[in-house]
Amino acid sequence: MPALSERAIHLPASPIRKLVPYAEAAKQRGVHVYHLNIGQPDIETPPRYFEAIRKAEPKVLAYSHSAGIETLRRAIAAYYDRIGYPVTPGQVIVTTGASEALSFVFASCMNPDDEIIIPEPFYANYNSFSMFTNAKVVPLVTKIENDFALPPIEEFEKLITPRTKAILICNPGNPTGILYPQEALEKLREIILRHDLYLISDEVYREFAYDGLTHHSVLGLEGAENHVIVTDSISKRFSACGARIGCVVSRNAGVMDAVLRLAQARLAPPTMEQIGAEAVYGLPQTFFDSVAEEYVSRRDLLLERLSQMEGVRCPHVNGAFYAMVELPVEDSDHFCRWMLEDFAHQGATVMMAPGGGFYSDPEKGRRQVRVAYVLNKADLKKAMDCLEAGLKAYALAGFK
Amino acid sequence: MPALSERAIHLPASPIRKLVPYAEAAKQRGVHVYHLNIGQPDIETPPRYFEAIRKAEPKVLAYSHSAGIETLRRAIAAYYDRIGYPVTPGQVIVTTGASEALSFVFASCMNPDDEIIIPEPFYANYNSFSMFTNAKVVPLVTKIENDFALPPIEEFEKLITPRTKAILICNPGNPTGILYPQEALEKLREIILRHDLYLISDEVYREFAYDGLTHHSVLGLEGAENHVIVTDSISKRFSACGARIGCVVSRNAGVMDAVLRLAQARLAPPTMEQIGAEAVYGLPQTFFDSVAEEYVSRRDLLLERLSQMEGVRCPHVNGAFYAMVELPVEDSDHFCRWMLEDFAHQGATVMMAPGGGFYSDPEKGRRQVRVAYVLNKADLKKAMDCLEAGLKAYALAGFK
Numbered sequence: 001m002p003a004l005s006e007r008a009i010h011l012p013a014s015p016i017r018k019l020v021p022y023a024e025a026a027k028q029r030g031v032h033v034y035h036l037n038i039g040q041p042d043i044e045t046p047p048r049y050f051e052a053i054r055k056a057e058p059k060v061l062a063y064s065h066s067a068g069i070e071t072l073r074r075a076i077a078a079y080y081d082r083i084g085y086p087v088t089p090g091q092v093i094v095t096t097g098a099s100e101a102l103s104f105v106f107a108s109c110m111n112p113d114d115e116i117i118i119p120e121p122f123y124a125n126y127n128s129f130s131m132f133t134n135a136k137v138v139p140l141v142t143k144i145e146n147d148f149a150l151p152p153i154e155e156f157e158k159l160i161t162p163r164t165k166a167i168l169i170c171n172p173g174n175p176t177g178i179l180y181p182q183e184a185l186e187k188l189r190e191i192i193l194r195h196d197l198y199l200i201s202d203e204v205y206r207e208f209a210y211d212g213l214t215h216h217s218v219l220g221l222e223g224a225e226n227h228v229i230v231t232d233s234i235s236k237r238f239s240a241c242g243a244r245i246g247c248v249v250s251r252n253a254g255v256m257d258a259v260l261r262l263a264q265a266r267l268a269p270p271t272m273e274q275i276g277a278e279a280v281y282g283l284p285q286t287f288f289d290s291v292a293e294e295y296v297s298r299r300d301l302l303l304e305r306l307s308q309m310e311g312v313r314c315p316h317v318n319g320a321f322y323a324m325v326e327l328p329v330e331d332s333d334h335f336c337r338w339m340l341e342d343f344a345h346q347g348a349t350v351m352m353a354p355g356g357g358f359y360s361d362p363e364k365g366r367r368q369v370r371v372a373y374v375l376n377k378a379d380l381k382k383a384m385d386c387l388e389a390g391l392k393a394y395a396l397a398g399f400k
Numbered sequence: 401m402p403a404l405s406e407r408a409i410h411l412p413a414s415p416i417r418k419l420v421p422y423a424e425a426a427k428q429r430g431v432h433v434y435h436l437n438i439g440q441p442d443i444e445t446p447p448r449y450f451e452a453i454r455k456a457e458p459k460v461l462a463y464s465h466s467a468g469i470e471t472l473r474r475a476i477a478a479y480y481d482r483i484g485y486p487v488t489p490g491q492v493i494v495t496t497g498a499s500e501a502l503s504f505v506f507a508s509c510m511n512p513d514d515e516i517i518i519p520e521p522f523y524a525n526y527n528s529f530s531m532f533t534n535a536k537v538v539p540l541v542t543k544i545e546n547d548f549a550l551p552p553i554e555e556f557e558k559l560i561t562p563r564t565k566a567i568l569i570c571n572p573g574n575p576t577g578i579l580y581p582q583e584a585l586e587k588l589r590e591i592i593l594r595h596d597l598y599l600i601s602d603e604v605y606r607e608f609a610y611d612g613l614t615h616h617s618v619l620g621l622e623g624a625e626n627h628v629i630v631t632d633s634i635s636k637r638f639s640a641c642g643a644r645i646g647c648v649v650s651r652n653a654g655v656m657d658a659v660l661r662l663a664q665a666r667l668a669p670p671t672m673e674q675i676g677a678e679a680v681y682g683l684p685q686t687f688f689d690s691v692a693e694e695y696v697s698r699r700d701l702l703l704e705r706l707s708q709m710e711g712v713r714c715p716h717v718n719g720a721f722y723a724m725v726e727l728p729v730e731d732s733d734h735f736c737r738w739m740l741e742d743f744a745h746q747g748a749t750v751m752m753a754p755g756g757g758f759y760s761d762p763e764k765g766r767r768q769v770r771v772a773y774v775l776n777k778a779d780l781k782k783a784m785d786c787l788e789a790g791l792k793a794y795a796l797a798g799f800k
Binding site for chain 1: 401402404405406407408409411412413414417438440441442443444445449450453454457458459460461462463464496497499500503507508509510511512514525528529532533534565566596597598626627639640641642643644645652654655658661662664665666667668669670671672673676
């Protein structure tokens, strides 16, 4: 049998995947599982998404333009204009989710073995996109005790080598739930200009900024226009994860041309889903406000409950809908599995993502879990009841 | 400004892309352009595709399983069973078009600089998928005067090196329109088993087999189960190019596991389009029969008209809906552009894909064009009128 490629052999399985069989077994035993393990919001997808699809009934479901349907590109550009970052439709290329956007950007900017610096903990799939395109992730440690803030410039510079091509941030952060202040972005501008690097910013959670804080896009960094690339998606913004509609936004014409040629190779993004996406991009700001309000109340509930649990540490999260939480356990892989396999509280348990998968060295996340607060408050409360009871039972069972 | 990657710099633009501005300019001058340049069929998408999407109105448009919606995987497996190649749903992974299927298979099987042998002329995007994953295409010349038949085994073996990992075929062929007979597949089996290679078969045109000939899938090659990987799509089969729903099919569990991990990194294929895809996979064989009948009559018209044009050579095509046609011109790039820029016949002209883009060395295709016979017969007839008049006018204008 022919050998698989090295990347196929070393490609990490999703940090959640290995727990799935245990969650399924729990359900088969009649245990309800609260899913705090995946960033799949429960917010209703705006009905206009489906209305637009219903109305558009083409005779022939044809390829769209490789860069996306022109009216969708214009709708996305108009959205960026509304939020204060004017771009032309030509500076937007529609992709099949932010995932494809990241793959295209990685392949456009990096040769095999080129390095990309990513503050960790980071979204586990960044590792996969790097492997797919043979780039190398260089993690920059950020710490829970500092609310995962970016370290001083010197810490970045220690990692920069002749092979460094880019810095990638996720803002607000998955899995940290941290919104970067403008000063952090200005620090990044200084680094990328000094070392001639790309700054790739995954801003799919842009509207999920709480406590009166404003999200700042890297698109606003003056003087860095040729360095800045944004990857984006309708998945979280419009609760349309299944649409797989994202985009690359950049004012660097060379990058956009390379991305377009990659986009041409895969022909086009899905047509019907683009039609739905165009409709939701027309939603007013008030849509986001009501969604954010709901998430703030969930976040408040989460933080309050976690603060009451002994030995649990959670930074003050102010963006996205995740928190990296430190638990009083020595091995969150074991604890998360135990919660599914050996524990139930009032007929239910909770599934979380073990923290190790969000670090290049899983040891660093061994005592952490990522919690996605994507359930309504009633369910989230019950999920917290399960976690609280589970931590006690775990200790009583003699586990550390 | 940071440099682009080498692959971004060398990634070929689509062979059609450079002509698009000329086609647009022709339309603006009021000239009708017959599009024989792209494999976008005009056959109506089965209405049940849209009916299924209309009926399925989820509250939340959620991620599907990374390997695709379970019922779709079962529908695809059932289809393979019906056509005589039994596979389990676990041997099917749904992808975002055959394009993604090919990218995943390339990344799973090949390390950077590993080599893949592809009979040429070949689908231009194979080059792009190779570059994206840093594999290296090694072309195997097939000739128009032999109807693009596969050469003897010795010709393959001349190209095999320690870095050769796979052979890729497209059957029936894009751009050649050639259906490989069973003997050709058996020849390939001998080679891949002797040299321990993967055999990747792009079979998106499977149902487009004419003249009473049967399409044979590599899935039927006994003893080669662990070597054989099929990439497939609903784009042509169900005239649903815009859906971007394809799949990888293989009985090699290691390959499927690697493909699944790549699939997890991009989360999922588009949900609504998968719902439509599931509905069309339920169509009976008679659907394909009527489509094939239509294409046969178009093919017959095309071959008849081409045979009447002086200096034009077209092999007897018996599959897909393409033909690589040799024209009495020295530079088909120039001719195709001239047809758009400087020519009209009764207010119309024809757009074709210059042949060079389908060869690793464009010189080899310099006198050829790819014709996609995806227009109804009335339009195809007018397109042939344009080509015939165009060739005469081109010669009269002093071009060769």
